[in-house]
Amino acid sequence: MNEPSVEGAPASNDPMEMLRxxxxxxxxxxxxxxxxxxxxxxxxxxxxxxxxxxxxxxxxFGFMLFLAPNPIVPLGMLFFTAAxxxxxxxxxxxx
Numbered sequence: 001m002n003e004p005s006v007e008g009a010p011a012s013n014d015p016m017e018m019l020r021x022x023x024x025x026x027x028x029x030x031x032x033x034x035x036x037x038x039x040x041x042x043x044x045x046x047x048x049x050x051x052x053x054x055x056x057x058x059x060x061f062g063f064m065l066f067l068a069p070n071p072i073v074p075l076g077m078l079f080f081t082a083a084x085x086x087x088x089x090x091x092x093x094x095x
Contacts, residue, residue, distance in 0.1 A: 050088045054081065 058077050065073040 046088060046092075050084065054084060057084075 057080055061073055061077040061080070064070075065077075
């Protein structure tokens with residue numbers, strides 16, 4: 001079995017040096033792309049979606065409560081509203 005050589009990798013095979021040389025050539029040519037532009041965030045997309053879902057589903061529950069008064073319907077509204085709020089603002093990361 002061959003023993004590993006004590007010598008380090010030759011300078012021509014050093015990947016970091018190659019990357020530095022590539023970056024120097026890019027800067028000299030004026031084609032450096034250091035950072036991509038920051039993504040544009042829509043300000044109220046999460047709140048808009050939350051309100052659309054909340055009004056739609058709670059509106060349905062309210063309509064059901066109007067048609068056939070039942071003590072379970074307000075509990076369903078409460079549970080759904082709490083679950084939706086928790087899901088939209090706690091569970092989901094960056095929306």
